[in-house]
Structures are given as C-alpha cells and as structure tokens.
Amino acid sequence: MSTLTQKKGVGAVIWDYLTTVDHKKIAILYLISGGFFFLVGGLEAMLIRIQLAIPNNDFVSAGLYNGILTMHGTTMIFLAAMPLIFALMNAVVPLQIGARDVAFPFLNSLGFWLFFFGGIFLNLSWFLGGAPDAGWTSYASLALESPGHGIDFYLLGLQVSGLGTLIAGINFLVTIINMRAPGMTYMRMPLFTWTTFVASALILFAFPALTVGLALLMFDRLFGTSFFDPAMGGNTVIWEHLFWIFGHPEVYILILPAFGVFSEIIPVFSRKRLFGYSSMVFATVLIGFLGFMVWAHHMFTTGLGPIANAIFAVATMAIAVPTGIKIFNWLFTMWGGTIRFTTPMIWSVAFIPTFLMGGVTGVMLAAASADYQYHDTYFVVAHFHYVIVGGLIFALFAGVTFWWPTMFGKMLNEMLGKITFVLFFTGFHLTFFIQHFLGLMGMPRRVFTFLPGQGLELGNVISTIGAFFMAVATIVFFYNIVVTSVKGKKVGMDPWGDGRTLEWAISSPPPEYNFKQTPLVRGLDALWVEKMEGKKEMTPAEPIGDIHMPNGSILPFIISLGLFVVSFGLLYREDYGWGLPAIVVGFIITLGAMFLRSVIDDHGYHIHKEDLIDDNQKGGKV
Amino acid sequence: MATNQNSGNPNVDIAYRRKKNAEDMKHQVVTFALMIFLTLIAFVTVGYDGIELWFKVPFIILLAVIQVIFQLYYFMHMSHKGHETPALFLYSGLAVGLITVLTFVTIIWW
C-alpha cells in the first residue's frame, strides 16, 4: 500500500470509502454529508424566509411550514453543524496531537455511518408522508398530538444518529487522553484539541439525556406508554427537562469547537502565540461545566416558579464571564501582532463582534423576568442565529478554508473566498439584526404567517432579502470548491506559511499513517518552537520503524444499515405486515455484524520500514 | 508506562504479584461480606415498622451510596493507580445525573 493515490475505478473508490477506518477519509465523508445537509437546511431556511417575506403569504401551507421549520432546525443542528465540526475534528485533531490514528478507527467509522443513516432516515420523512412538525424541540404534548409518522421519523432518526455522535465523542476523548505524542502534555495541546476534548465530554454527558427523552417519547407514540400523558399520570415537563438537559450543552458542543477553530487561526495570521493560553483552557472547561447548570433558562415561562427561575437566570449569566475572557484573549492575541487578512482570518475577525452581539443578547435572555417577553419570539431567533451562524457557521467557513489543504492538498481560491465572506456577512446581519426588533414588536416565532397591520411587514421583508445574500454566498463557496478541485494547484507542507501546530509539520494531505516518525513535542505550538530554532521539521521521538495500521471494514456500514432497517420496522409496525419482520431482520443484521466484529480477530497490518522510505523518495513529503 | 510494574526478574515478580493479587482478593471478599450486610440492613430497615419514614429513606439511600463506593473502589479497582481519568469522568457523569435527579424531584411537582 502506498500513500500515493493510484488511479482507481469509481467502484473501488466507493468501496474504499464505505470500508475506510482512516480518520482523514472519515473526515471527508463527514464534510460531504454535512455539506449536503447544510444545503438542505439552507434551502429550508430560504423557504421559511420566502414564506415570511410578506404578510398572509401562501407560498407554503401552514402544516408544511411547520415541517420545514422543524426540519430546518433539526437538520442544521444535528445533520449539518455537528458533522461539519466532526469533519474538522477528524481531519485535524489526530494530527495536532501527533497521533497516527484515532483510538478506535472502527468505531470512528461506525459513528459516521450511524449519523449518516440516521440523517437519511430523518429526511426520508419528506417522501414518506410528511416531515416532523413539532419544532426541533418537539415538545411532548404537541408531538403526541401530531398525526402521521413525521414525529416518529424525528425520534428514530435522531436516536440512530445520536448514537453515532456519542460514539464519535468517546472516540475523540480517548484519542486525546491516550494517543498524544511524547511531550504533548495537556497544557501543550492546541486549543482546537482542547475544545474538541471538552465538547466531546459534553457529548458524553448530554446525549444520554436526549437518548432517554427520545426513547420515552417513542414509547409513548409507538407503544402506548404514558410518560407524557397527563390523563394517565404522565407529565410533559419531563420532556422539556430531558430535552434541555441535552439541548443546552448541545449549543456549547457547537460553539466550543468553533472557539477552537478561531483560537488556531488568529495566532497563525497574527504570527503571535495565543494570548492567555491557560486562561483560554480554563475558560473552555468552565463553559463546559456551567453548560450543565443552566438548561432551565429555556423554560422560564413553563412555570417552574420564581426560585428556580432566579437560580437558573443567575447561573446562566455567569457564562458571560468565561466567554468574555475568550473574547478579550483573542483581541489581545492580535494586539501587537502582524495581521494578515487571508480568508480564514477575515472570518475570524468578523466573528468577534458578531458573536459578541449574539452573546450579549443571550445575557439579556437570561434575565428571567424580561425573558417572559422575549421567549418564543423572533428575539430568540435572532439571538441564536447570531451565536450559531455568527459563531459556528463563520468558524466552519474559516476552518474549512484554513484546513482545506490538510484535507485535500489544495488551497481554496482566496478571491472567491472573500466574495463569499462579503456576501454572507452582509446577508447575515441584514437577515438577523432586524429580527431582534421583530421579536420585541410582538412577533412570535414559529408562525407560518403574520397578519398585515401589526407593524411587522418591513422587518420581515428586509430579513428575507438578507437571506438571499447568504444563499448567493453559499453558492459562490461551493463554486469555489468545484473550481479548486478541478484547477487548484497542489501545495506542500505548511501552505499558509505561518503554521504553528503539528498538522502543518507534515505534507498536505498527510500520508495515511500521518507521521512517519512520531514527533517529539517541546512546547506549546510545537512546530513554531522548532521554526524559531531555525528548523524546518519536527524532531522525531522514535527511529523509523514498521507502522501498525488498522484494517478497513464494511461492518460499521452494515451495523448502521441494520438499525436503519429496524427504524423502518418500528415506524411501520402497526401499518404493514412487514413491520415486525423488519425489526427482527434489522436487529439480526446489526447484532450479527457486531458478533462478527467480536469473533473475527482484527490485528491490522503493518507498513514496512522499507516502504516508508520509498514513499519519501517519491515525494510523499515535501 | 506507569502500568508496567515488572521489575525485570520474572520469578520475583510473579511471586510478588500473586501475593498482592491474593491480598486484593481477600479485600474483595471482605467488601462483599460488607455489601451483603448493608443490603440486609436496608431490607430490615424497610421491613421494620418501628422506624420513622423520614429516617428510612435517607438511611437506605446512604447505605446504597456506601455499597456503590465499595463496588467502584474495590470491585472495579478505582482505588488502583491509573484510574484518575475514569474517576474524573465517572464523577462528572454522577454530578450531571444528580442534578437531573434533584430537579426531577423538586421542580416537577404537579
């Protein structure tokens, strides 16, 4: 096996990706599917904005609107944002810690396929009788009332993909705990690795709550239990708690890696080490920790009582402090630096004021008594798009551009990148700034239309215009990808010139074993340390030797496929005769594949020393 | 690696380790006896009418907590070296779990 990609047939390439356990290829899989779902979610957003452009519009019907709105939120959060984050994590984290691989390559692949099948299952609802329509929060009373199978698609799809997410989280945690290169202490880890670590820990503790919530609601809908049926003693507030115990940490799962991305990009293009590294780490951990204490701020109007509301309000406000620390640290990283405005850097710079605005409206929302006014209005919609789009989506644009060479060995076009930025940034503020006022002026969220004469016309049409800018920007971005793939020039090691961390110490893209010799880390920003001593490369920590590699496997795909089949069976159990057999068959497929996995020994294979040296001469390293 | 406790002389090592393992095992049997004992107390507490309710519930929960600590530290070897990370994550999980339980018994009252 050589690292140089030989020309292969399409079938062979597909098979390669179906069976791959290489974190770099899995990153690409995540990127492609996440990117696809981003387009789908974006398309849904456009439909939302078109429908709301003018009062009393009948572009889409009321029921359909609720489906679009639900799928927009669900798709964006679970199927676009998280996988895109995972794409970056997979592509970068093992490299940043100087590892040859992740801890569980097999599980890594399993995590991806579970997410993938879950996402496909969820989206099939569009073609099989209607999408879920109770909002991405799927509050229990409405979800139980909702006819058809939409909600069941939501429940089963998220259950399957959530399992994948959990597995991915554990995998990153163990990778970071056990696989760091010699010298890479915790306090020398790059910030993106740190935020991956904390975000993965949040996944580990938050997703089980979602799992339980989804399971209970599924039992209620499909098997007649009564967790959420007040007539039988059930209680819908249980769902609200379970959902938000998951849901609030979830938003930090989204934003922390984004913080990590910016913490990588800003130092590189300021040519300065991250200001206040240890306080950044501390703030990250603290945000993660506080993230579990504040979920009830989504339930201020549920009627939990003033004591609970006051406690959760104050706890929520506390998160402003560590986040503020981060903001100032970024600013002071640039202070005294020499800033080069490449596309990733422009996104990062623009992120600071944008996210700040979203963050401070978060603190306003945390003021419980005032939240009675904001809650479930467009003010909230404005808040979370400012933090999610202005934080995470900016980070994804920045990170994908920044690490494109790491993933594909080419650079995206800078000019097109800047055009994307200007359009998106303009459109973004146009769309969402005005929504703060729409909310305050009395516009509830999740409305499929609004009536004329309530002073809401102007704001909505402005908002819609802005969305079109974002759509054009997105199209330019994808055009950029196509152009780059076709025409882009191959680049070598450290294409941005000022790389500081280990992913820039190897060729772009790296060979399949990443590091021929595990590097010796001698400080924070390991590559920078070497560069400052006039070296071009890392000092190796070991002599060249055989490299152990895991075998590819189709089993993750099959395990996930089995659960996909089970989901259909559960969904149609009462409608069709094949429902029950499908459940059984699906489980047999899944358990059978798991059984095979556990009885067939898999010791992997070795790449021999000689082949490595060979690679070197062929130019595997630049 | 901290996990490798071999001294280099296999025969010394094995004798030493056997002894140590046997000692561990002895602890574990004692632990087990204590756990059975605690369980018995818990059942008796509940069955015995002379004890006030306000006392029973916290008391049996306390017994359960002690038992679980035994399980974790002896049966699952959390007392051994190299369990810092497992302990950290287990306790974090427990903390999240406890907050959850706490809210569910306080602010869902209707």
Place this chain on the structure above:
Amino acid sequence: MQHAEEKLTAEKFPAAPEKATLEGKNKFTGFWLFLGGETVLFACLFATFLALRESTAGGASTQELFEPLIVFVATMLLLTSSLTSVYAMYHMKNFNFAKMQLWLGITVLLGAAFLALEIYEFTHYIHEYEFTITSSALGSAFYTLVGTHGLHVAFGLLWIITLMVRNAKRGLDLYNAPKFYVASLYWHFIDVVWVFIFTVVYLMGMVG
C-alpha cells in the same frame, strides 16, 4: 507496549494485562468513559421514575406491587455474581485461564437466574395486578427503568458468553485480556445500577 498476539506465559504476563497494549489501554479508558455516559442515562431514567412514582392513574401502586422476597433474592444473585466476576478477574491476573472461565461461567449462571427472576416478577405483576407498561405513567416509568437494566443484564450475558466461547481454545493473551476486563467492568456497573434500583425503586416504593 507489548504486542497483542504474542503467546504468553505466567511469567511474561504483565501486572495489568488490560492496559498492557495501546489497544487495551484505549479500550479500558473508552469503556470507563462510556460508563460515565451510562451513568447519566440511568440517572435520567431514575429521575423520570422518581417524578412519576406516584402517578398510578388509579392502578396498582408500588406499595401494593412489590414483594420483598423476590427483590431480596434478585439482589443476592446479582451481588454474588459481582463477586464471582471479581474472582474471574483475579484468576485472569494470575494467568489462570481455566479458573477464569469457570468463574465467568458461574457469573453467567447467576446473571441468568437473576434475569429469569425478573421475567417472572414482571409476568407476575402483569397477571396479578394488570400492571403493565401502558397501564399508568408509573407502569411506564417502572418497566422502562427496570427493563433497561434487565436489557443490560441480558446484553452482558451474551457478551460474556461470546467471549468465553470465542477464546475457549485460544487461552489468554493481551488481545483478549482487555476484552474480559472490560466485560467484567460492565458487569459491575450493572450491579451498581441495581443497588440503586433496589433501593430507590423497590425499598422506597415499599415504604411509600
């Protein structure tokens, strides 16, 4: 780090076989983290049960249902199985494969007995009290919590049996030692959960 496939002798067998290879170490760490997640999962189920424990919807209440004897026997079975699996690990550390298999076998038997008892218990409630998963919110919460635990037991049994059968001929090495170790961790965790189930669900349910 040692090679996983290597044939070993008692002398060469390391002190902590579960962590002697990188794969083993990863399994070990990963599994503990997984247990951290499982803790939250069960905590959520416990919390739900606690919130709904009096929601009988006119049906049977916990006081009427629970019988101390069944719970007591079940508890003893599971606690003992925890000890036997410790014995198995003891023998694993001493590189005594046959004894390890023996104790694992006993663990499996005890676990199976527990499971059988639980199934009996459930059918008993269903037939005697018409207390089912759909009969009230309490029923839903009870069967979901205890049933999830039961599923864990069942899965644990399958897992241990698979390991025993698969490795029967091969004996111990550093490839399968972590697997055995992790399976026994899982088994203990099931026991930990049960300690809370018998306390919070059954005992507290009996006192009301």
Place this chain on the structure above:
Amino acid sequence: MKKWLTKWRLFYLFALMTLVLAGCGEPFLSTLRPAGEVADMQYDIIMLSTIMMVVVIAVVTVIFIYVVVRFRRRKNEENKIPEQVEGNHKLEIIWTVIPILLLLVLAVPVVSSTFQLADVDIMDDENRKPEEALVVNVRANLYWWEFEYPDHKIVTSQDLVVPTDEKVYFNLISSDVKHSFWIPAIGGKMDTNTDNVNKLWLEFDSERADDAGEYFYGKCADLCGPSHALMDFKVKALPREEFDQWVGEMTSYEQIAEGDLAKQGEQLFEEKGCIGCHAVSPLDERPEQARTAPNLATFGERSRIAGIMPHNEENIRAWLEDPESYKPGNKMTNTYPELNDQELDALTEYLKGLKIED
C-alpha cells in the same frame, strides 16, 4: 480591509434607520410600548440590559477596531516576528472582574422582579374579594381561547375583558396541547400547560389603553400546530365601572333572535349540531371538557372572527362555509353537515345578533 469595515458600520446605520422608521412597533402589540405595570417592569429590565450590552459592545468594538487597523501587516513587514506574549495577569483579572460586576448589577433587579411577578398569593386567599382582585381562568384550546370568570360564573371566548388600573389574576391551563398566553404590550407570557395550572398577574393601564385603541392584541406564543400563527385573541381593557356593567349584562344575558331569518338561523344552529359544541350563553354551566368550542354569546360584537378575520357578514359566511381554508387544522372543520346558501345566510344573521347590548 477598510472597505468592509465601513460597510459594517453602514449596516448599523441602515438598521437603525429602519428601526426609527418603524417606530417601536404598534402600541397594541409591541413590548416596546408597554401599557401596564408588568410590561413596564420588563421594559425597564430590557432597557437596562440593552444599555449595558451596548456599552459592552462599544468597549469591545473600540479595542477591536484599534487592533485590526493598527496591527495589520504592512508592506515591509513580511518577515516581522512579533513578540510572543504569553499573557498578562492584570489584564486578565480586569476582564474577569468587570463583567462580574456588570452582571451583578443586572442580576439584582432581575431576581427581585422575578419574585414580584410571581406574587399571586392572593389568588389562594379565602378572603379574596373579586372587586379587588379579579381572577380569570384562561383555557387555551387548539386554536381558540376561553376566558372564564369564576367569581361571576360567566364564560366568554376570544375577547378577554378586564378592568383597568388594578391587578388581574389569571389561572392558565390548556385542554389539548401546550400553548402560551401572551399580551405583549401588557406583560410577558406564561405557558398554558396540559399538566397543571399556571398563575400570572397583569395590570392594564387606563391611559395607555386609550392610546392603544380599543383592543390589545394577544397571541399564542408556543408552537401548537398548523394554525399556531392564527391563534390570536383580543383584550378589551375597561374602566372598573364599565367592566362591572359588562359583568352585569353578561350575568343577566338573555338573547332572543329577532327577525325571521335570525329565528331560522337559531333553529339551524340546533339542527346542524352547532349547539353541541358552541354555547350561546355566557352562563355556560357545562364542565370544561364539554366546552369544546368558543362560547358565541357575544360573537356579534367581537372584533374578529375566529381571532383573525375582520368581523363582517361576508367573512362569517366564509368561515362557516369552509373554516379549514382560514385556519388549517382547526377543530370545527367537518364536524357539521354542509350548509347551503340559504342556511348560511340564516346562520350568519343569527350569529350577528349574538350580543349583550342591542
């Protein structure tokens, strides 16, 4: 680089201008035009926090602009390696402590108002006098609102009538799925749960009620199904005497259909089964579960039909003919036999006449 900065500033200018153009929203709907004690309290916190946030944004923006302009890489700096600063404890302490202080300033009024807004003890007081503390039971239904005045044993729907300049107390519950009760100009919302009764108080200011026009707009603020967007209600805030008068008229309500057409409509109302769901008297004594449709006793004087359609003959007919096309998913569609033109006329005529005053 500079270009986008100016662009960025332009935005805010633009956004601010649109804001001024739009004012702060309509006085009958906007939280920025508060018209009662609760809304005032919340408005104050909104303003306090907004000012605070604007200050935070301003400070950060100043630093931001300085940094980005001052430290951009210039032509001759291609090889410049800046000093690698590790951090600065003094600075770090400053930007930890100042936010904490700011948040404390915000937290105090928030906590105190949260408790104030939750003070509904009087509702459970045995000696509560309805003249001093009116209680209204609000029941939210897919997609309509019912308002019951337990002290006066009267029920009305869609239009909430309340006295001004005093605290009014609300019991909130839902009969199907979760909704949320919100009168933006009067005060923040509270969910109507399916499991329990939530309690809330509001106060309606007489002067500002006059400015706002006849009605305040109320909204359902929790996704509840296809017609969630259309689950509006109206609030009429009357001076106490007028309110008492209204109550008097409601309690002595008696409706006689006038004219042949209306009489025929009244008959149809029974024959077609409308009466099975809709009461036409405010003194509806049926239990909640039986009250599956809006009480129509005062239908003739409502401002809207079904909460949304302008109240005129044409629209009444249209609603009766095909409610589904106006409120998708509503619970009236297909529950009664089809009506011909003549029947529609009769029913419309009858419904128009349902009023408390002539």
